[in-house]
Amino acid sequence: MQKIVLETVGLTKRFGNVTPLDGIDMQVREGEWVAIMGPSGSGKTTMLNILSCLDTLSEGKYILDGIDTSQVSEKERVVVRREKIGLVFQQFHLVPYLTALENVMLAQYYHGMIDRDDAIEVLNRVGLSHRYDHLPSQLSGGEQQRVCIARALINQPAIILADEPTGNLDESNEQIILDFFKELHAEGRTIVLVTHNPELAEFADRTVRLHHGKVVQHAA
Amino acid sequence: MFLLMLRQSFFRGRRRKLLATSTIILAASLITALMTISIDVGDKMSREMKSYGANLNLVPKSENLPLEIGGVDYNPLKGEVFLEEQDLGKMKEIFWHNNIAGYAPFLKVPAKLEGEGGAAVPLVGTYFSRLVKFAGNEEFRTGVREINPFWQVKGNWPDDGRTDQVLAGATLAHKLGLKAGDRLTVRYALAPTQPEAVTVTGILTTGGAEEAALVAPLALAQRISGHTGKVQSASVSALTVPEDRLSRKARRGADSLDSLEYDRWYCTAYVSSIAHQLEEAIPSAAARPIWQVAASEGTVVNKIQLLMVVVTIAAFIASGLGISSLMVTTIMERSREIGLMKALGAADWEVYLLFLSESALVGLIGGLIGCGAGALLAQLIGLSIFGSTVSFHPIVIPVNVVISILIALAGSLVPSRLITRLFPAEVLHGRK
Numbered sequence A: 001m002q003k004i005v006l007e008t009v010g011l012t013k014r015f016g017n018v019t020p021l022d023g024i025d026m027q028v029r030e031g032e033w034v035a036i037m038g039p040s041g042s043g044k045t046t047m048l049n050i051l052s053c054l055d056t057l058s059e060g061k062y063i064l065d066g067i068d069t070s071q072v073s074e075k076e077r078v079v080v081r082r083e084k085i086g087l088v089f090q091q092f093h094l095v096p097y098l099t100a101l102e103n104v105m106l107a108q109y110y111h112g113m114i115d116r117d118d119a120i121e122v123l124n125r126v127g128l129s130h131r132y133d134h135l136p137s138q139l140s141g142g143e144q145q146r147v148c149i150a151r152a153l154i155n156q157p158a159i160i161l162a163d164e165p166t167g168n169l170d171e172s173n174e175q176i177i178l179d180f181f182k183e184l185h186a187e188g189r190t191i192v193l194v195t196h197n198p199e200l201a202e203f204a205d206r207t208v209r210l211h212h213g214k215v216v217q218h219a220a
Numbered sequence B: 001m002f003l004l005m006l007r008q009s010f011f012r013g014r015r016r017k018l019l020a021t022s023t024i025i026l027a028a029s030l031i032t033a034l035m036t037i038s039i040d041v042g043d044k045m046s047r048e049m050k051s052y053g054a055n056l057n058l059v060p061k062s063e064n065l066p067l068e069i070g071g072v073d074y075n076p077l078k079g080e081v082f083l084e085e086q087d088l089g090k091m092k093e094i095f096w097h098n099n100i101a102g103y104a105p106f107l108k109v110p111a112k113l114e115g116e117g118g119a120a121v122p123l124v125g126t127y128f129s130r131l132v133k134f135a136g137n138e139e140f141r142t143g144v145r146e147i148n149p150f151w152q153v154k155g156n157w158p159d160d161g162r163t164d165q166v167l168a169g170a171t172l173a174h175k176l177g178l179k180a181g182d183r184l185t186v187r188y189a190l191a192p193t194q195p196e197a198v199t200v201t202g203i204l205t206t207g208g209a210e211e212a213a214l215v216a217p218l219a220l221a222q223r224i225s226g227h228t229g230k231v232q233s234a235s236v237s238a239l240t241v242p243e244d245r246l247s248r249k250a251r252r253g254a255d256s257l258d259s260l261e262y263d264r265w266y267c268t269a270y271v272s273s274i275a276h277q278l279e280e281a282i283p284s285a286a287a288r289p290i291w292q293v294a295a296s297e298g299t300v301v302n303k304i305q306l307l308m309v310v311v312t313i314a315a316f317i318a319s320g321l322g323i324s325s326l327m328v329t330t331i332m333e334r335s336r337e338i339g340l341m342k343a344l345g346a347a348d349w350e351v352y353l354l355f356l357s358e359s360a361l362v363g364l365i366g367g368l369i370g371c372g373a374g375a376l377l378a379q380l381i382g383l384s385i386f387g388s389t390v391s392f393h394p395i396v397i398p399v400n401v402v403i404s405i406l407i408a409l410a411g412s413l414v415p416s417r418l419i420t421r422l423f424p425a426e427v428l429h430g431r432k
Helices: A044-051 A074-084 A100-111 A116-125 A141-153 A171-186 A198-202 B002-010 B014-052 B085-093 B170-176 B218-225 B245-250 B259-266 B271-281 B291-333 B335-343 B348-385 B396-416 B424-428
Strands: A004-015 A018-029 A033-037 A059-064 A085-088 A159-163 A191-194 A206-211 A214-219 B056-060 B100-113 B120-126 B130-134 B138-142 B152-155 B165-169 B183-188 B196-205 B214-217 B233-238 B285-289
Touching: A004 A044, A018 A044, A018 A059, A018 A214, A033 A044, A033 A198, A044 A059, A044 A159, A044 A191, A074 A085, A074 A100, A085 A141, A100 A116, A100 A141, A100 B002, A116 A141, A141 A159, A141 A171, A171 A191, A171 A198, B002 B348, B014 B291, B014 B348, B014 B396, B056 B271, B085 B100, B085 B130, B085 B271, B100 B138, B100 B218, B120 B218, B165 B170, B170 B196, B183 B218, B196 B214, B196 B218, B214 B218, B233 B271, B245 B259, B245 B271, B259 B271, B271 B285, B291 B335, B291 B348, B291 B396, B335 B348, B335 B424, B348 B396
Parallel strands: A033 A191, A033 A206, A085 A159, A159 A191, B120 B214, B165 B196
Antiparallel strands: A004 A018, A004 A059, A206 A214, B056 B233, B056 B285, B100 B120, B100 B183, B100 B233, B130 B138, B152 B196, B165 B214, B183 B196
């Protein structure tokens, strides 16, 4: 049995009278690919923000790689974020004035150690060996998303959290990104992916469906 | 990586950076100009104030006890004790000899005019504009024309080398109906000496007692009275620094200063320390500072410097506010980038560092350009106000660059607190 990388116990988030997440219990094991699905307003994004330590929870527990993040300070949460999590965004979010290579190295810089060769290797892996020195504005959407994935991978995170990674891509690029996720999964990476896209969720080991902030279905 | 980011991000938002740099350039050039003038204003004002006349009076030591009641001088030795004319050159041998801008000796003797009913007139002997030698072969032009530029003559100035030319004071000329070109015969009133035939070369207006006298080259007054080589007093115009606490303390006497204070006072061109050194050089003389002139120099310089400080602070605040509003816009525009850095694990201080470094760089560039512009502005101000260029002190450059960086940082400090309030979850999902 693989160890539990991510675990939430009664995870609740409140904004005033609104409760976008209400008592979520979830476990993700090492090497597992879990898709979180649900209609708009079901709490997917709030869930991903809390899982990626970009937001705090109101009640319950969130344990990531053995660290109870609900008990740590803001400063320690920053450390957890850079040490344990690789983030992939729907809108890519690359620094516009840095090249593809520099964007990957930026994640290394905040992690504490810059290694240009490592960064080049990861970019080669995502098929951008010829695009190191290009600025995001000179790359296609699919290429930008690949830089974003390379950046998420560079620090060997405990978990990759992806928010609609194919949401802004055309079909051919969507397929490329999907293939990457399959490849990463085959390598034994732990992936949690938030998506609307049933095709993307199809390849996950499990799907967690949210509705009105509650888990309505755990499906294999 | 940090330097790379700084370099790359610095060239983003060029229009805003250009605006911020221009704000700093404006402030820095103003501050540089004011600072340059402020450093030089003491010297400039000192030279300006010279046009108001001498600031030191040299009299024989025995005459140094004032005995003046109700405006009448009862000193029994008044006019009876003398200084040696040749001793006056020693003024140019003191520590502050370069600050002695000029001097004029005076010998006032009673005289009578032949004819005209034998009118009694005072005859004042002085240097008009005479080349004197000192310390060997050095020459120096001095006299009332040098130290009292406000003396006006209708006609011509007499030649210092001749003993047959005089100026008639305006009041006397009016009373006796004298005009330029008139010939007079003058003789000493107290003893029978050889009368001297003189020509009035011009009518003198001074606003002082000289207007009721005949003013002649010193040699004539000495010859007519028999006081060869003697003078009664000398007015000295010295370039001095404004009075301050130390010089005011020294007014109570050099003994009131401790050795450190004494050294500092002696080596500063205060009117009192120059007076002290003149007395050392000419032991038979007492040097009396004319405090009205010395004090007004200090007051004017202090007021000008205060005005400059106020304008500098205003420039500082105005440009700080300008930078501040530009910084707010920058942070709001780059909020996604800030959110991303935080999401990737950047601590707040790391984001601060990037933004404040950009501001410091703007301050550095603006400060350096502002220094150049300010130096030019200072010359323009110097030329238009004082009629001469202002000397540029290199110390102004580092001081100004530091001030410019501080302005940029101070202006950025408050807006950069917005960085703390930007939550990556909100900005990355477009909620802010």
